Amino acid sequence: xxxxxxxxxxxxxxxxxxxxxxxxxxxxxxxxxxxxxxxxxxxxxxxxxxxxxxxxxxxxxxxxxxxxxxxxxxxxxxxxxxxxxxxxxxxxxxxxxxxxxxxxxxxxxxxxxxxxxxxxxxxxxxxxxxxxxxxxxxxxxxxxxxxxxxxxxxxxxxxxxxxxxxxxxxxxxxxxxxxxxxxxxxxxxxxxxxxxxxxxxxxxxxxxxxxxxxxxxxxxxxxxxxxxxxxxxxxxxxxxxxxxxxxxxxxxxxxxxxxxxxxxxxxxxxxxxxxxxxxxxxxxxxxxxxxxxxxxxxxxxxxxxxxxxxxxxxxxxxxxxxxxxxxxxxxxxxxxxxxxxxxxxxxxxxxxxxxxxxxxxxxxxxxxxxxxxxxxxxxxxxxxxxxxxxxxxxxxxxxxxxxxxxxxxxxxxxxxxxxxxxxxxxxxxxxxxxxxxxxxxxxxxxxxxxxxxxxxxxxxxxxxxxxxxxxxxxxxxxxxxxxxxxxxxxxxxxxxxxxxxxxxxxxxxxxxxxxxxxxxxxxxxxxxxxxxxxxxxxxxxxxxxxxxxxxxxxxx
Numbered sequence: 001x002x003x004x005x006x007x008x009x010x011x012x013x014x015x016x017x018x019x020x021x022x023x024x025x026x027x028x029x030x031x032x033x034x035x036x037x038x039x040x041x042x043x044x045x046x047x048x049x050x051x052x053x054x055x056x057x058x059x060x061x062x063x064x065x066x067x068x069x070x071x072x073x074x075x076x077x078x079x080x081x082x083x084x085x086x087x088x089x090x091x092x093x094x095x096x097x098x099x100x101x102x103x104x105x106x107x108x109x110x111x112x113x114x115x116x117x118x119x120x121x122x123x124x125x126x127x128x129x130x131x132x133x134x135x136x137x138x139x140x141x142x143x144x145x146x147x148x149x150x151x152x153x154x155x156x157x158x159x160x161x162x163x164x165x166x167x168x169x170x171x172x173x174x175x176x177x178x179x180x181x182x183x184x185x186x187x188x189x190x191x192x193x194x195x196x197x198x199x200x201x202x203x204x205x206x207x208x209x210x211x212x213x214x215x216x217x218x219x220x221x222x223x224x225x226x227x228x229x230x231x232x233x234x235x236x237x238x239x240x241x242x243x244x245x246x247x248x249x250x251x252x253x254x255x256x257x258x259x260x261x262x263x264x265x266x267x268x269x270x271x272x273x274x275x276x277x278x279x280x281x282x283x284x285x286x287x288x289x290x291x292x293x294x295x296x297x298x299x300x301x302x303x304x305x306x307x308x309x310x311x312x313x314x315x316x317x318x319x320x321x322x323x324x325x326x327x328x329x330x331x332x333x334x335x336x337x338x339x340x341x342x343x344x345x346x347x348x349x350x351x352x353x354x355x356x357x358x359x360x361x362x363x364x365x366x367x368x369x370x371x372x373x374x375x376x377x378x379x380x381x382x383x384x385x386x387x388x389x390x391x392x393x394x395x396x397x398x399x400x401x402x403x404x405x406x407x408x409x410x411x412x413x414x415x416x417x418x419x420x421x422x423x424x425x426x427x428x429x430x431x432x433x434x435x436x437x438x439x440x441x442x443x444x445x446x447x448x449x450x451x452x453x454x455x456x457x458x459x460x461x462x463x464x465x466x467x468x469x470x471x472x473x474x475x476x477x478x479x480x481x482x483x484x485x486x487x488x489x490x491x492x493x494x495x496x497x498x499x500x501x502x503x504x505x506x507x508x509x510x511x512x513x514x515x516x517x518x519x520x521x522x523x524x525x526x527x528x529x530x531x532x533x534x535x536x537x538x539x540x541x542x543x544x545x546x547x548x549x550x551x552x553x554x555x556x
Contacts, residue, residue: 019134022146026130026153030123030161033456037162039115040494041467043459044403048490050164051118052081052094054106055497063099063263064091069502072516075269078509080501082487087266094490096263098256100204101166118164125168126153126161129415132175137419139182139377141426148422151448152415156358156406159455166205167408173202173209174388174412177216178381182416184223184241185380192241196248203252208392212412213249215387217242219380283398290400291392291407295352302348305339306357312336313360313447317367320428320443326436333443336360337450344454349461354400355407358455359414361447365421368428381420385413403462405455466491469528472549474499476526480517482510484529507534514540514552524553 042048056065067079076086085093095102101121109117130153137148161168176198184190199216202209224238278286290297294306313336320329340357356363374382392409401408425444429437470492473481481501483489489496489503504510510527514537517525527535532550536542540552 019131019145019149022134022149023127023131026127026150029154030126030158033158033162034116034119034123037456037460038463038467039119041463041470042163042491042493043462043466044163044165045487045490047118047164048493048496049081049084049095050102050105051493052490052496053084053096053102054109054118055493056094057102057106058109059497063093063096065094067092068500069516069520072513072520073502078482078486078502078504078513080483080489080492080496080503082490082503083271085260085264086269086271087264088269089266091264091266093264096260098166098205098207099259099263100201100256104166104205105164119162122161122164122166122168125166125170125172126157128172129153129157129168129175132172132179133415133419136175136179136182136415137422139179139186139188140419141423144419144422144426147426148419151361151422152418154452155361155414155418155448156355156452156455157411157414158452159358159405159459160408160411162456162459165408167404167411170202170206170209170212171411171414173198173205174212175415177202177212178384178413178416181216181219181223181380181384182377184220186375186377190220190241192244196244199245200248200252203249204256208409208412210249210253211388211391211395213245214391215384217246217249218387219384220245222383223376223380278398284393286398287396287400288393289354290402291354291396291409292356292400293354294348294357295354295404296350296399296402298351299348302343302351305343305347306353309336309339309343310356310360310363312339313356313363314367316443317364320364320440321368321424326432326439330439330443333360333364333447337446340451340454344458349458350403350465352403352405352458352462353451353455355410358406358451359418360451361421361425361444362417364447365424368424369420378420381416385416388413405459469548470495472546473526473528476524476545476549476551478524478526478551480522480525482513482525482527484510484527484531488529505531507531507536510535511537518554522554524551526551 052065053063056063060066065079067076070076070090076090076092079086079092081094085096104121105118108120111117112120130149133148133152134145137145157168157171177195180190180195199209199213202212220241221238224241225234227234227237293310294303297303312332316329316333316336319325319332344353389410396409429440432440473483473492474495479500481499483492483501483503485505486503489501492501502513504513514525518539527550529548532548533544535550537552539555541555543551543553545551
């Protein structure tokens, strides 16, 4: 050991990273949630699109779905999935618009098995997002990093991570983009090549990756032009910050389009059920309501409860940060959470929830932002988030994210929003007295954990509902199944590959399919869904098994 005038110098100690114990603990939480929720059925129909596409690759070595009824359904309108790609050349594909994610899922099933493997990438996306939140928080307040980690890991993303889609991974990648924007605005080294790679991967995984990329490049350009130096220096800086990300994103987008054309050659046929026919402006408002507040919004009382809950939560933010009245803020926040619980447990469990209902911590913390907080880094992050959010509002479906939790299209902005909220809450804790400090901390934890528990309950209820409908169909023993309505057929993905399933949405469509199946000599057919009892096809004996299951057997 070398010596100095002040004595021996100890060698550096290389220990485990501070985040490692937290990461292992969160991983255990994710595994427990997955084990409890089950893996044989999803809570979103989109799971079926991913699972069926992976199955098609495994069974056939190709992307096209092996559909046996093209003779009676030449337009392939009744394949057991909607919103896939059906071409005029007579081929159907469950999910090929972003094939990179399918290959990720397929590789995961090779490693972890057909059931659990389909969920591993999304679960790891939650863990990655929490780690990104940790590193972003360290740039502002190192002691806030563990708080940001857990607020991200057990917040809205935890519920989203129990589905097969790439939203949690997209949130993690977008968080890296936000870090780059903040670094550039704060005068730190901006890792532009890393950003280019991250945005390229994001574009390959999610369509909203293009919106994240556009917001990132736009804000980086402004940051570069607004820096010190002469006009030429500023232009050079802006070009350096934006050129590589732009090239990478364009190349990834065009490469993905070419890839899809090779996988599914031919002209795609529009899916009529995908278009709602809603006027553009009306669709902007309905989409915003669904994505930010009340999920699917199928229950009017559920929508009203969601709005009322957010009003109380916003009131809690005002009382806590503007009036410094911790007691009244606690009452308002608890009332808001109670309304959310009433909505999710009793009134509208199947509507799930939008961003504000799933992440009320963000709503409360918004009232704690002070003008003195708005340095260049915060302004750049805010501009990035606002640009992305505005782009989502202008381009998303009229139904928003539909059956999702936390407004899935807005999840890329979740990490910087959560980090900012945690820092605001920590400041409130630091300035409060001992008694109030405990209540403020408890309130923050409740605003994260309670909505997540409600989301897990609601998604578990959805899984059970979908599982029951599938089990009812299988229990009939019928060799053929027609599942209604069409979009819900994807929820039976665990049984579809081994059975003969079709999908329809109206009694007339079911009757036409039954007529075609009779001509082909098919045996008993189980019709499953809310319209099953409305179907009355000549030439078939009709056995009503339940209000949602009717078995049709050909007349002798």
